[in-house]
Amino acid sequence: MYGVQLSTGYGAPVVDQARRAPLNRDRVLAAAVGLADAGGIESLSMRRLAQELGVVPMALYKHVSDKDALLDGMVDAVLGEIEPVTPGSDWRTAVQQRVLSARRAVLRHPWARKAIESRTSRSPVVLDHMEALAAAFRAGGFSADLTHHVLHTLGNRIWGFSPELFDAPHDPAAPVPSPAEQEVRSAEFGRRFPTVLEIAVTATRGDLGAVGGGCDEQFEFEFALDLLLDAFDRLREQGWSSAADPRRGGA
Amino acid sequence: MYGVQLSTGYGAPVVDQARRAPLNRDRVLAAAVGLADAGGIESLSMRRLAQELGVVPMALYKHVSDKDALLDGMVDAVLGEIEPVTPGSDWRTAVQQRVLSARRAVLRHPWARKAIESRTSRSPVVLDHMEALAAAFRAGGFSADLTHHVLHTLGNRIWGFSPELFDAPHDPAAPVPSPAEQEVRSAEFGRRFPTVLEIAVTATRGDLGAVGGGCDEQFEFEFALDLLLDAFDRLREQGWSSAADPRRGGA
DNA sequence: AGGCTAGGTGTACGGCGTACAGCTGTCAAC
DNA sequence: GTTGACAGCTGTACGCCGTACACCTAGCCT
Numbered sequence: 001m002y003g004v005q006l007s008t009g010y011g012a013p014v015v016d017q018a019r020r021a022p023l024n025r026d027r028v029l030a031a032a033v034g035l036a037d038a039g040g041i042e043s044l045s046m047r048r049l050a051q052e053l054g055v056v057p058m059a060l061y062k063h064v065s066d067k068d069a070l071l072d073g074m075v076d077a078v079l080g081e082i083e084p085v086t087p088g089s090d091w092r093t094a095v096q097q098r099v100l101s102a103r104r105a106v107l108r109h110p111w112a113r114k115a116i117e118s119r120t121s122r123s124p125v126v127l128d129h130m131e132a133l134a135a136a137f138r139a140g141g142f143s144a145d146l147t148h149h150v151l152h153t154l155g156n157r158i159w160g161f162s163p164e165l166f167d168a169p170h171d172p173a174a175p176v177p178s179p180a181e182q183e184v185r186s187a188e189f190g191r192r193f194p195t196v197l198e199i200a201v202t203a204t205r206g207d208l209g210a211v212g213g214g215c216d217e218q219f220e221f222e223f224a225l226d227l228l229l230d231a232f233d234r235l236r237e238q239g240w241s242s243a244a245d246p247r248r249g250g251a
Numbered sequence: 252m253y254g255v256q257l258s259t260g261y262g263a264p265v266v267d268q269a270r271r272a273p274l275n276r277d278r279v280l281a282a283a284v285g286l287a288d289a290g291g292i293e294s295l296s297m298r299r300l301a302q303e304l305g306v307v308p309m310a311l312y313k314h315v316s317d318k319d320a321l322l323d324g325m326v327d328a329v330l331g332e333i334e335p336v337t338p339g340s341d342w343r344t345a346v347q348q349r350v351l352s353a354r355r356a357v358l359r360h361p362w363a364r365k366a367i368e369s370r371t372s373r374s375p376v377v378l379d380h381m382e383a384l385a386a387a388f389r390a391g392g393f394s395a396d397l398t399h400h401v402l403h404t405l406g407n408r409i410w411g412f413s414p415e416l417f418d419a420p421h422d423p424a425a426p427v428p429s430p431a432e433q434e435v436r437s438a439e440f441g442r443r444f445p446t447v448l449e450i451a452v453t454a455t456r457g458d459l460g461a462v463g464g465g466c467d468e469q470f471e472f473e474f475a476l477d478l479l480l481d482a483f484d485r486l487r488e489q490g491w492s493s494a495a496d497p498r499r500g501g502a
Numbered sequence: 503a504g505g506c507t508a509g510g511t512g513t514a515c516g517g518c519g520t521a522c523a524g525c526t527g528t529c530a531a532c
Numbered sequence: 533g534t535t536g537a538c539a540g541c542t543g544t545a546c547g548c549c550g551t552a553c554a555c556c557t558a559g560c561c562t
Contacts, residue, residue, distance in 0.1 A: 152475065153413075153471070228478075228482075296549065
């Protein structure tokens with residue numbers, strides 16, 4: 001609409017500032033990541049993205065086959081931020097480095113968790129990450145068999161996150177209940193879910209209403225990761241094999 | 252449109268078969284679950300659901316506040332299928348029973364995994380499940396502290412599923428590559444991702460192209476569950492406490 | 503008889519992803 | 533220098549979505 005006719009007639013325009021640099025897949029992905037970083041994944045639409053890039057929505061389809069491909073590309077972009085492991089590390093540090101680096105990348109982009117969970121792609125970037133992790137285990141003396149099951153057990157933790165079990169994001173628009181009402185609710189809650197309450201009290205060290213009163217996700221993550229790595233190590237030492245596993249009908 | 256005027260005038264209609272039984276929340280939820288079971292969660296829209304119930308879309312909003320609430324209700328419906336634990340079980344069997352029962356429920360509804368992951372609700376049904384699990388651990392001698400971290404570590408596995416790491420659902424519409432092309436691709440793949448390939452070969456016992464050639468998810472699930480329960484047991488025996496954990500600055 | 507209410511209807515709005523048919527500026531081949 | 537292919541962008545349109553709002557209707561309570 002606006003810049004279109006600036007370059008018609010009268011030879012080449014002297015300053016062509018009105019002409020955008022041509023789009024390409026990377027610019028599209030970068031803009032999409034930026035938009036999602038700023039407004040959450042659900043605020044990302046092809047139309048808004050196009051607007052952001054000063055372009056008509058259909059222009060995007062020359063660089064990205066559809067919205068699914070866009071999301072795949074965005075996930076790849078985030079996962080591309082994972083740093084390579086310092087060479088010569090033992091298997092345990094290698095795995096930890098890689099996984100914790102993935103975690104940092106994912107935490108930089110709050111929408112990435114959801115996006116990763118919703119994808120079922122095995123792009124080269126994804127496979128690179130898996131390859132690196134698998135190779136670390138193999139080099140550390142894990143059998144291919146054990147490595148396979150160990151990766152399954154790590155599950156989404158290889159992407160640097162575990163599910164948010166308890167933290168419901170606090171809705172700031174929710175009406176603040178009166179103290180009396182709060183009292184009643186807590187009492188009811190405690191009657192019906194005494195153990196959950198006990199745990200919540202323990203986790204928050206007593207002040208349930210604390211502002212950031214969720215769990216320490218970083219601690220939980222590292223706790224689980226170490227627990228798993230210890231358990232894996234034990235299996236490796238024992239020479240575990242699925243063929244000999246009772247679940248598989250083994251000895 | 253069709254049945255509307257059947258009951259106008261002429262007193263009470265003799266047979267009122269044209270008048271639907273009035274909707275209610277449970278009927279709405281049941282129909283939604285049915286629709287999702289049949290066509291996947293992405294084929295579930297308020298409009299389709301209304302049509303299924305022989306009603307205009309807006310009628311649903313008298314029973315469900317919006318689509319999010321519908322999804323919450325559907326998840327609750329699935330989780331409501333979890334069977335209670337046989338009383339008197341030790342903590343380990345109790346946890347296993349409950350978790351494996353959740354798994355069966357979720358497997359009955361293929362869309363449930365995605366739906367559960369996308370929810371951030373802590374409905375009574377959800378809390379009931381957590382309470383039961385937490386109580387089992389507590390009764391088994393786990394401290395509230397340890398129980399908390401243990402639940403985090405189980406993560407989504409308390410809902411009976413772990414992420415699909417490798418299984419991309421096979422797209423039947425994808426063009427079948429020629430054997431020669433297949434050969435080339437495998438070679439490239441093996442060069443770039445040798446460990447991943449090795450693992451895939453191991454997991455499928457050699458026949459990579461096998462029809463159901465994915466992983467044995469049930470085995471992976473039970474493997475991980477047992478591994479975790481063993482590790483938890485060890486911590487319990489050792490009297491683990493987060494205060495004494497090195498990550499927490501403890502001794 | 504009169505009004506209240508729960509449940510169902512009809513219409514409409516603003517958003518979405520994307521198919522399809524142009525247009526236009528660039529550049530290689532002649 | 534003309535021509536034609538082609539990559540990149542535009543414009544329009546379609547069918548879908550969730551849901552706000554105003555309305556109607558039947559049954560019930562007083």
